[in-house]
Amino acid sequence: MKDGPVIAKIAALLGDPARANMLTALMDGRALTASELAGLAGVTLQTASGHLAKLSEANLIDVEKQGRHRYFRLSGSDVAEVLERLMGLAQRTGAVRVRTGPKDQALRTARICYDHLAGERGVEMLDAARRLHLVAEDADLALTTKGRDFFIGLGVDIDRLEKGKRPLCRACLDWSERRNHLGGALGAALLDSFIERGWARRLEGRVISFTPTGAQAFRSAFSIE
Amino acid sequence: MKDGPVIAKIAALLGDPARANMLTALMDGRALTASELAGLAGVTLQTASGHLAKLSEANLIDVEKQGRHRYFRLSGSDVAEVLERLMGLAQRTGAVRVRTGPKDQALRTARICYDHLAGERGVEMLDAARRLHLVAEDADLALTTKGRDFFIGLGVDIDRLEKGKRPLCRACLDWSERRNHLGGALGAALLDSFIERGWARRLEGRVISFTPTGAQAFRSAFSIE
DNA sequence: TTCATAGTTCGATGCTAACCGAAGCATGAC
DNA sequence: GTCATGCTTCGGTTAGCATCGAACTATGAA
Numbered sequence: 001m002k003d004g005p006v007i008a009k010i011a012a013l014l015g016d017p018a019r020a021n022m023l024t025a026l027m028d029g030r031a032l033t034a035s036e037l038a039g040l041a042g043v044t045l046q047t048a049s050g051h052l053a054k055l056s057e058a059n060l061i062d063v064e065k066q067g068r069h070r071y072f073r074l075s076g077s078d079v080a081e082v083l084e085r086l087m088g089l090a091q092r093t094g095a096v097r098v099r100t101g102p103k104d105q106a107l108r109t110a111r112i113c114y115d116h117l118a119g120e121r122g123v124e125m126l127d128a129a130r131r132l133h134l135v136a137e138d139a140d141l142a143l144t145t146k147g148r149d150f151f152i153g154l155g156v157d158i159d160r161l162e163k164g165k166r167p168l169c170r171a172c173l174d175w176s177e178r179r180n181h182l183g184g185a186l187g188a189a190l191l192d193s194f195i196e197r198g199w200a201r202r203l204e205g206r207v208i209s210f211t212p213t214g215a216q217a218f219r220s221a222f223s224i225e
Numbered sequence: 226m227k228d229g230p231v232i233a234k235i236a237a238l239l240g241d242p243a244r245a246n247m248l249t250a251l252m253d254g255r256a257l258t259a260s261e262l263a264g265l266a267g268v269t270l271q272t273a274s275g276h277l278a279k280l281s282e283a284n285l286i287d288v289e290k291q292g293r294h295r296y297f298r299l300s301g302s303d304v305a306e307v308l309e310r311l312m313g314l315a316q317r318t319g320a321v322r323v324r325t326g327p328k329d330q331a332l333r334t335a336r337i338c339y340d341h342l343a344g345e346r347g348v349e350m351l352d353a354a355r356r357l358h359l360v361a362e363d364a365d366l367a368l369t370t371k372g373r374d375f376f377i378g379l380g381v382d383i384d385r386l387e388k389g390k391r392p393l394c395r396a397c398l399d400w401s402e403r404r405n406h407l408g409g410a411l412g413a414a415l416l417d418s419f420i421e422r423g424w425a426r427r428l429e430g431r432v433i434s435f436t437p438t439g440a441q442a443f444r445s446a447f448s449i450e
Numbered sequence: 451t452t453c454a455t456a457g458t459t460c461g462a463t464g465c466t467a468a469c470c471g472a473a474g475c476a477t478g479a480c
Numbered sequence: 481g482t483c484a485t486g487c488t489t490c491g492g493t494t495a496g497c498a499t500c501g502a503a504c505t506a507t508g509a510a
Contacts, residue, residue, distance in 0.1 A: 012241070
């Protein structure tokens with residue numbers, strides 16, 4: 001069994017409160033500076049710098065220099081997914097009280113998962129996309145011809161997305177709903193589109209808030225209800 | 226951000242090599258004694274006992290007393306899933322050299338994932354089940370009427386499985402194939418059935434080995450190739 | 451009973467790593 | 481040039497925890 005130490009190395013990196021705080025702060029896919037992350041994690045800049053160096057060396061985060069700032073972001077959605085799973089585990093094993101504050105409720109309704117829509121709205125959207133035969137289950141998830149036209153109609157540049165190396169569609173398990181929502185390049189593009197159209201906007205944390213008319217437009221687009 | 230410490234507590238438990246070794250040893254769903262786990266992890270019994278107490282207190286593993294033995298098993302498939310994801314991360318981030326030994330190849334071909342079939346054979350089976358319309362994508366995965374008859378024909382007692390609280394079908398991400406295989410109560414029952422029929426047997430570690438005739442029967446049952 | 455096996459608890463040791471102060475670079479503003 | 485800001489590196493302290501030896505409890509066998 002030489003798998004143990006391999007897992008342990010990564011898990012140990014996630015196992016420090018300061019680092020875990022930084023990573024969860026990055027879960028919304030944005031890039032943050034070292035100072036911001038230090039503040040969020042509640043440690044000094046020097047300490048944060050050390051942590052970030054470790055995370056970076058392990059390729060869990062990517063760095064981008066910009067002037068005298070250094071921006072950090074998760075190196076991929078798989079990192080965010082593991083964090084989500086760990087939250088799910090923490091919840092099931094009772095390590096965390098079930099929080100039911102208003103903020104928690106907002107997170108469950110709609111939130112950002114790395115760069116795409118998650119929560120009730122996210123699961124709802126994938127369900128609808130399946131019902132309307134916009135996507136089909138192939139190896140993972142695949143866009144149908146009908147789906148292609150549909151999303152192009154929504155203003156998504158499918159051709160461009162297909163050129164990228166990122167999978168177009170990806171089923172991503174939602175920790176609060178325990179069902180899948182739509183990730184991948186398409187999932188990201190859709191969320192961008194919703195925000196651009198003013199259907200929804202990003203609040204503090206990872207909360208996504210739909211405007212009343214935006215929610216109406218969203219439901220109408222996907223024939224929900 | 227109070228999510229950080231929550232994640233960190235669990236991740237820290239997985240972040241010790243000895244504990245990680247024990248948990249990976251339990252990933253095949255079997256229950257092992259404290260002595261066995263100590264041996265596998267390469268630590269003394271006292272040390273192992275301490276680790277097991279921590280894992281148990283965090284509800285990551287369950288204990289069962291039997292005479293003067295204490296048997297430990299993972300508290301759920303979600304624990305195994307997180308471990309699989311961590312392995313996937315370790316692989317992508319280059320923390321682990323791509324092992325290509327014969328044992329590794331065997332693991333990729335067919336292995337046990339908590340209690341169901343994973344690896345190439347596992348992914349193949351779910352693909353086939355979809356192609357034959359035995360399962361359909363509902364919220365997660367659902368058995369079709371055709372699928373029900375099919376699996377009953379294979380000797381699976383679907384009615385009994387449905388009475389349990391465990392979901393019948395569950396898509397489970399395969400780290401080596403990066404695609405889904407079939408988990409849930411049905412996935413577990415199918416693997417049991419394959420072994421009972423002598424199509425396959427469990428080797429050391431998590432390797433599942435199909436006999437030549439078993440592989441033939443498997444492919445024939447699912448109309449593969 | 452006595453002995454053996456399985457496991458826990460306690461105590462001491464030693465290593466690792468998180469932390470921060472202070473100093474050092476690097477970039478940009480003026 | 482000077483100064484400020486953003487971040488890293490170095491050094492020293494501290495705290496936590498993994499480890500094991502030794503003693504102890506519990507179950508089973510003879």
